[in-house]
Amino acid sequence: MERRVFGPVPSRRLGKSLGINNIPYKICTYQCIYCQLGKAVRMQANRQEFYRPEELVGEVKTVLDSIEKENEYPDYVTLVPDGEPTLDIHMGELIERLGILNIPVAVITNASLMHLPEVREELLGADYVSLKVDTVQHQTWKKVNKPHKSIRLEAIEEGIQTFARLFTGKLVTETMLIRGFNDSYDELTQTARFIRTFTPETAYIAIPTRPPAFRQAVPADEETVNEAYHIFRDYLDKVELLTGYEGNAFSSTGHFREDILSITAVHPMREDAVRGLLHKTNDSEDALILLLEEKQLEKLQFNGHNYYLRRFSK
Ligand code: SF4
Known part of the structure; x- marks a missing residue:
């Protein structure tokens, strides 16, 4: 059974x-x-x-x-x-x-x-x-x-x-983004506007993390997920990403590497916030560069600002 x-x-x-x-x-x-x-x-x-x-x-x-x-x-x-x-x-x-x-x-x-x-x-x-x-x-x-x-x-x-x-x-709410x-x-604007009409506690943006049955269902890429996050944030108070990393979201360990990986799995982090975290954990920029080289993080632009997002596409 x-x-x-x-x-x-x-x-x-x-x-x-x-x-x-x-x-x-x-x-x-x-x-x-x-x-x-x-x-x-x-x-x-x-x-x-x-x-x-x-x-x-x-x-x-x-x-x-x-x-x-x-x-x-x-x-x-x-x-x-x-x-x-x-x-x-x-x-x-x-x-x-x-x-x-x-x-x-x-x-x-x-x-x-x-x-x-x-x-x-x-x-x-x-x-x-x-x-x-x-x-x-x-x-x-x-x-x-x-x-x-x-x-x-x-x-x-x-x-x-x-x-x-x-x-x-x-x-x-949960919104699955398909490229x-x-x-x-x-x-995305229309979806966010509708969700705003009933103000959920959190609006989650997700991408498929398991192989879909239909081949045309390709997950949205980091760039788009970053944009979707910002569009949703224009309309909604709390937006979070579900991109496959359950992680240790929001817990601050005091270690730059763990902290940035867990935060960026949930939402993009602006460059000034990343610098603030480096300062707080007494780390140098090398720690950030290493994560980019290891392809753990992606650097993206939105509205004239640089953001960092946990990498999830292959
Ligand atoms: S088809 Fe699959 S993903 Fe869609 S609602 Fe049903 S169980 Fe969920």
């Missing part, structure tokens, strides 16, 4: 996350070009019963009981199947039952069913909700997310805004 509970696994966003597959493998409302399940996805837009919530919660309890050290205990239990978790008609009951375990509940959803009042209602019970917003352009949405034919983008957008007004937990599809200046 397919494993339904896995982890805890480390996650930059969630700390230690115990994952729950609340739907069978590969069932989704989308068939994103960057999905590693890709062409194998079985598409559907109707919610249905897959598993009994009490069975899933029983499996979660078994895993929790087997954890011996307190520091290995999960920070979140997360509905994050290889597919779309809101297709589970019992999602609301599952979230409710998980809540009794006194561990915050997270849901990572592609947001495609946010037009359904019952899905929004059920998600209100979660502590953390991550919504996919790759684009707000209809044509691009069709090309990038390849949605089930019964789903409407405008209805999803309205649903997201309605949900955000009521949700008291932590709301974040030549949704990474132009206009696209």
Whole structure:
């Protein structure tokens, strides 16, 4: 039988996350070009019963009981199947039952069913909700997310805004950048403007880090990710990058090398800030040059300033 509970696994966003597959493998409302399940996805837009919530919660309890050290205990239990978790008609009951375990509940959803009042209602019970917003352009949405034919983008957008007004937990968005599809200046500006209408706590910009099923899904490069970061920052308070380095983000070790690698994995760092860090850690510019030579860092220009970004393209 397919494993339904896995982890805890480390996650930059969630700390230690115990994952729950609340739907069978590969069932989704989308068939994103960057999905590693890709062409194998079985598409559907109707919610249905897959598993009994009490069975899933029983499996979660078994895993929790087997954890011996307190520091290995999960920070979140997360509905994050290889597919779309809101297709589970019992999602609301599952979230409710998980809540009794006194561990915050997270849901990572592609947001495609946010037009359904019952899905929004059920998600209100979660502590953390991550919504996919790759684009707000209809044509691009069709090309990038390849949605089930019964789903409407405008209805999803309205649903997201309605949900955000009521949700008291932590709301974040995730935008996956695919070269030549949704990474132009206009696209990014429109996406950022839409996200601003419901002010999530953090807007994440991601690139595919695992091989996609469709070959045309090439990750945006550093230059574009840097630009996307700045465009999003013009509209949104908190923007972070998810480029494949979970790292030790934001923790200052007092060591230039570790600090700059962990910070630039999350957001581009302006040259003056890098110089400030060198000064703080008593390092010379050689340490910076070495990282550029090792191709760990990339130097990029934006709006007349130099920025450094963690290198992620091959
Ligand atoms: S929403 Fe997620 S699981 Fe569904 S096709 Fe897209 S990437 Fe794959």
